[in-house]
Amino acid sequence: MSTKKIAVIGGGTMGSGIALTAATHGIDAVIIDISEEQLGRAKSYHEKQCARAVSKERMTQEESAEAIARLSYVTSMAEGSDAGWAVEAATENVDIKKKIFIQMNETFGNDVVLATNTSSISITDLASAIPEAQHRVIGMHFFNPVPVMKLVEVIKGNNTSEETTAATIALSESMGKIPVPANDFAGFVSNRVLMPMINEAFHAWSDGVAEPEDIDSIMKLGCAFPMGPLRLADYIGLDVCRDIMMVMYNGLDKNPKYLPNEKLVALVEAGSLGDKSGQGVYNYEKG
Numbered sequence: 616m617s618t619k620k621i622a623v624i625g626g627g628t629m630g631s632g633i634a635l636t637a638a639t640h641g642i643d644a645v646i647i648d649i650s651e652e653q654l655g656r657a658k659s660y661h662e663k664q665c666a667r668a669v670s671k672e673r674m675t676q677e678e679s680a681e682a683i684a685r686l687s688y689v690t691s692m693a694e695g696s697d698a699g700w701a702v703e704a705a706t707e708n709v710d711i712k713k714k715i716f717i718q719m720n721e722t723f724g725n726d727v728v729l730a731t732n733t734s735s736i737s738i739t740d741l742a743s744a745i746p747e748a749q750h751r752v753i754g755m756h757f758f759n760p761v762p763v764m765k766l767v768e769v770i771k772g773n774n775t776s777e778e779t780t781a782a783t784i785a786l787s788e789s790m791g792k793i794p795v796p797a798n799d800f801a802g803f804v805s806n807r808v809l810m811p812m813i814n815e816a817f818h819a820w821s822d823g824v825a826e827p828e829d830i831d832s833i834m835k836l837g838c839a840f841p842m843g844p845l846r847l848a849d850y851i852g853l854d855v856c857r858d859i860m861m862v863m864y865n866g867l868d869k870n871p872k873y874l875p876n877e878k879l880v881a882l883v884e885a886g887s888l889g890d891k892s893g894q895g896v897y898n899y900e901k902g
């Protein structure tokens with residue numbers, strides 16, 4: 616199956632990145648978001664990224680113009696109903712995602728794959744919202760920043776068809792990505808390993824083992840990580856980290872090792888979410 620147009624539901628960081636990656640690989644992409652303001656931010660992001668690619672000589676001016684022309688921005692799902700593929704990239708909330716999947720199933724054609732960019736929620740659980748179309752539901756977990764990161768974690772639900780899986784692998788590859796399979800457990804592989812490490816860094820900070828800068832420096836210099844775990848948490852979003860930890864806690868027999876650290880929770884409740892709020896573990900107000 617060759618996909619000529621995808622619909623991305625959600626114009627945030629991940630949705631914008633997915634759409635841009637499709638557009639720069641010759642695939643039309645429509646971003647669907649109820650917020651005009653969010654769509655404006657997505658469009659601005661796309662224009663800046665393409666301009667930067669031209670300035671870095673990674674893209675010609677003609678290629679940039681072609682990519683921008685492949686992108687469109689709408690506020691209702693019906694306006695993107697002609698897409699041959701749909702990817703949900705909304706907030707990491709199972710109830711919100713299930714409502715979106717019901718609408719996706721009502722909007723797109725019966726042969727359209729209904730993918731989710733969830734980073735931790737059960738694919739089988741999300742698919743249960745549309746029993747008659749569970750075979751078309753699959754996890755397509757991109758990584759941030761999407762235009763740069765090569766991996767797509769591909770997660771089959773219990774009822775995902777082999778045809779849907781094969782098509783997802785093919786689309787991922789056509790977008791310049793490397794698809795790698797994971798089974799349908801809370802957190803999959805990436806966050807099952809990553810989030811407890813980030814949480815443990817918060818424990819080390821809380822226990823007074825070291826200050827954030829030193830924790831991050833030790834992990835970068837000692838483990839060759841490009842970014843320390845606390846800095847990475849700010850980049851991901853502390854609220855996202857907390858939510859993923861809670862998905863794993865609830866989905867993996869309420870094992871207490873997956874409960875988010877109290878300092879992490881306190882920062883989120885105070886509105887200190889990391890890069891996007893200007894304050895998290897670190898202060899970003901001055902850049």
